[in-house]
Amino acid sequence: MDPFKQMGEWRKNLDNFFGDNFWNEFDGIIKPTIPQVNMYHTENEMMCIVNVPGLNDLDQLNIYIDYATLELRGTIDLEHVSGNVFKEEILQGVFEREISLPFPVRADKIKATYKNGLVFIQLHRLISETSRRNKVNVRLLEDA
Structure with a gap:
């Protein structure tokens, strides 16, 4: 069998x-789930930090916000294929995560940036009850 x-x-x-x-x-x-996510919130704001190493094309990462839900879709590809694996702790592959947020967030006040393998998503509490799924654009932060 x-x-x-x-x-x-x-x-x-x-x-x-x-x-x-x-x-x-x-x-x-x-x-273990990928990508790894840390989330921090105050009374009216939330910061989500998403671990996406090796992202060369920001269009390969899709972030959606729908009322009180964060959706993450994409691929982690470290592009290293030579040799035999001795130890592999950095998870990679296609991912799709849906995370419930502690409160509904505003669709008009979402900011997402990518730097050094991390996506920073800044969200603000929604006071109104209207809902709409919104795609979030990510921009690359240049080194200062």
Whole structure:
């Protein structure tokens, strides 16, 4: 029997026993999420710092804000293929993350910049209740 098929059956059985979202609790342990994100907020502002190393084309990163949700889509590609892997801790590949924000944010006051492998996304609390999904443009910060 195929071991991966057997693992899928075990997973279905555990989901039936523990509930449909049993494995979601282990996602960060079994397979760490990329990109890594730090988020800080005050009463009216939020700063999201996203780790996206090796980004050469800002169009390869898509950031969307929808009311109180941050969506990140793109690829981390370190472009190093020679030699055998001895240790690999920097996660890479295609990513898609959706993160709930602690409060709704303004669509007209979003700023995103990229420097030294980090994306800085500055958001401001929304006072109104209107919602619209907005694509965020990222600009490259030049060294001072």
